[in-house]
Amino acid sequence: MDPSRPRCRLWRKMVLLASLLACGIHQAFGQMFISPDSLIGVKGFRTVLVLENATQDAQEYSWHRGAEDTVENMIVSYKPPFNSWLSGPMFSGRENVTRLGDLVIRRSAFSDTGNYTVRVDTGNETQRATGWLEIQELESKPEIWANTSSVVEDVDSVAAICYTNATNIRWYVDYTLVSSNDRMTISPDLQTLIIHRVTRRDRALYCEIDTIMEIPRRSEILSLTVAYGPDEVLLSTSPSIFKGVLSAKIGSQVDMACTAFSVPSPKYHWSHNGSLLSFSDASITLPSLAWEQMGRYRCIVDNPVTQLTMYREFQIQTPRNIPVVVNRGFYISGAKVVWLIVMIVLGSLYICGILIYGLISNLSISLTPWQHHRRCKDDHCQ
Template sequence: MDLSRPRCRLWRELVLLASLLAWGTRQASGQIYISPESLLGFKGFRTVIVLENATEDALEFSWHRGANDTEDNMIVSYKPPSNFWQTGPMYRGRENVTTLGNLMIRRSALSDTGNYTVRVDTGNGTQTATGWLEIQDVEGKPDIWANATSLVEDVDSVAAICYTNATTVKWYVDFTLVSSSDRMTISPDLKTLVIHRVSRYDRTLYCEIDSILEIPQNSKIISLTVAYGPDNVRLSTSPITSKGVLSAKIGSQVMMECDAISKPSPTYQWIHNGSLLSFSEASVTLQSLTWDQMGKYRCIVANPVTQLTLYREFQIQLSRDTTPVVNRGFYISGAKVVWLIVFTVLGSVYFCGILIYALISHFSTRQPRLPSICLRT
């Protein structure tokens, strides 16, 4: 309930005016009285009716329900020297008298509204004072409603309504006080909040009001589920990919993995040379690389809620330092081929040199034949 409303403000002003008019007379005569400021209580809270101008040597404080101090309407009495409390017919189990003579009512109820009379025995006589106590209901926790709780980031909007009679309403998003901005709009009566293009950080929302006791009252917290992503798709491989190329040897192990920021968790697909593979996990391992597994690979990451899809791709090719030579099921590395060619050429040159040398030696050592001359005798 708002104290600023005309009825409450007028009531308090009248009580205060009456108490001020009588204050001077009471002070001059030493008459006890009840503090006007203590004659307003709130349902469910403790109320203390304060007794003013009581003497320190009082022998007994007796509180009564109503405008007189009869025994039939006594609530409770207290005798300071003996610390003796006595309850009366109007005692309801929630009242007590303090050592200063004040009446304390726990868990005040609306039915506690009415006149209360205190009687003080000073030994030289008695004094009485009467005051009207009003117990008011406190504005309860506000209710809240939202048109949606499952949303897509940067696509959907959410509208929330705070159901309350309070005139001051505050809105909290992700436990942070918010106001109207380019992304949020709060209605002129402060009871409606619209978040345009929700963000992944808009996880909760609730409204808050200031009650008559200046104690904040919060609504229940609404949790928002905002889908987003995939973002920041990363591709990691072993061996490491350089400029989109993974170099590996035949028979070696190749590992590849995709990772992305997404809610809910994304789905994965792998494509090899344009053909969809059966792998549907984020991580794939080729235990022994074959010729058929060479070529281009693409990892596709998709969010089924946001309907966004991203991909990363790379190519597996044979290591440059490996030259395959197929010969009955085995191959010779490039370095060995080079040495084999060098030895073959050198051997051929050496063999040709020996052959030429032998031919030259043979023809140079051969004796010429003289022609036969026949003489007749």
């Protein structure tokens, strides 16, 4: 660590405090002054010395190097009515004056540090202001380190450290600003980030700091390889599966494939009636289905890193419902034929029962000859 850095920061704070005090005094009396916020520049960047409370009817702005506004110290001047610029002995080719009277210094260097004086002429009066400009080195880019870059989702944790002398550190996970929560912890000095349960969305880590003039400086992006899955096994077959059953005729072609979301790419295995097959691809084709290939199939997917395994299974069998063709393209399935036969038999039995019942009823009502002779005898009929 540079031992002069704390002293440099202290000096910067003292300069800023003095400038703020001067700003307050100038504002109190309504005098022109150079904005204190613009009196700190960064090496290699553009610096703009901003005038405050300047008169609006200025006829000439002239900037000088040093505490005096002499001709020998003049950098550049600008006359608004005529839109003309004039360079002086201290002009380096990097300075310019805006239409509002601000001094612009391109590609600021350490040698630009020092006093600057501006003179504003209105024709009736002249205003002057002086300020000390300090050009500083931009804070070096922070460095990031992590204990690992390959993790398993919901299992492993990651600890990252941001190496910087700055104190205003911000952490980003997957390009989103984060803070301490149930899943992450940021140390009190903001230099350490711990992700307790890494997810597949935690793909990028970096830290960021604010330097002079709030210029952000970001570390390199640390990419994480997060292993996850398989989440779900999806089956696609031809013919299609219905309620776990794939119906196919003997001799027909059957295509089977399964996919899964997983990092790294998973391994595929197939089993038939409980026996592991030699296929290790995600898809299988049976060009001519045989009787011995009927039965239960299972697609097994496993991730060797996460050590998770999932599977899907289905049954291959011949079609059970054989259609019965009726004229003109109409057909009735075998199950419906059986149902119709049963209904016809039951209807026939029902009709026969009615006929038998009616016959018996008629016989019981009509009288036999013996019964008729008995009735006539009792009534004394001839």
